[in-house]
Amino acid sequence: PQLINTSCRKLTRPHLEAMLIYMLLSSISLLTVALNLLVIISISHFMQLQTPTNLLLLSLAVSDFFVGLIMIFQIMMIDGCWLLGDLMCSLWLSLASITTSSSIGTMVLISVDRYVAICYPLHYFTKVKPKSVQVCVCLCWMFAALFNSLLMKDNLQQPGRYNSCIGECVNEMNYIANLFDLIVSFLFPITVIIILYIRIFVVAVYQARAMRSHITVVTMKVNAKKSEMKAARNLGVVVVVFLICICPFYCFTLTSQNIFTTTSVTIVLWLFQFNSSLNPLIYAILYPWFRKSIKVIVTLKILKPGSYRTNML
Secondary structure, eight states, X not given: OXXXXXXXXXXXXXXXXXXXXXXXXXXXXXXXXXXXXXXXHHHHHOGGGOOHHHHHHHHHHHHHHHHHHHHHHHHGGGGSOOOSOHHHHHHHHHHHXXXXXXHHHHHHHHHHHHHXXXXXXXXXXXXXXXXXXXXXXXXXXXXXXXXXXXXXXXXXXXXXXXXXXXXXXXXXXXXXXXXXXXXXXXXXXXXXXXXXXXXXXXXXXXXXXXXXXTOOHHHHTTSOOHHXXXXXXXXXXXXXXXXXXXXXXXXXXXXXXXXXXXXXXXXXXXXXXXXXXXXHHHHHHHOHHHHHHHHHHHTXXXXXXXXXXXXXX
16 A cells, blocks of 8 residues: 555456456467477477477477467556566566567578478488487577577666566667667568578479479479478468568567557567467468377377377378
């Protein structure tokens, strides 16, 4: 009571509306965590699934898994107040930024992987190996952690320094830092992704025309295999859905200093986070191995000795 004049004001909503919002967002959060956990278990456990491309999907699933956990905490802020203290607020904001950057970085790696597989198929299995992919994924996560720690250094050193009232959880950056974050975290990686997939599309069109023209096998040897093209198409769906969900979020970063206050930005933030639920659903539709691994996990056959050698393809 003695702090009532400096405390944040809670938003008032009708009881039924509040219950529906909590139930919907909680369901999305739990679904995100559960589905991505299935992806993580599938790729980590079954040896046959540990291909370079699937290791990138594993990295994406890990970031999406953390997004699902972050959503649980964000539900607390629907009414406008953060109840876990300034230190937890700073850690939560940092983890949210790191997972976002790692997701975008992983999307770039997926695009590079498909570019090499389609445009340079003869060199793919000699240059792209599981260990090299693991190194790239680790570097991606390390860069995301370092970059976002530098951007949020002030808030980490002095948690709550940007709060205007008790119970608020915000982080502010000046225009230059915001612009730098926009370029590094969005404009540059998205440009790379688009350019690589345009190149993949051009190669795919060339291959189709070459097959219609009955060009000899010798001249076709540099073209991509049918399976690689299918994988590129499937991952292209993942990338396109990702771009649709993330673009509105970053369009607001230059127009709002505080990305967690205005209602419109909160909506696009939830849209971006909802992408983490969509990715496993896309896998379930496009990848038979994921559907098969779910059956093995749900039926507890995964607990049998030697189950990691199960044929999943």
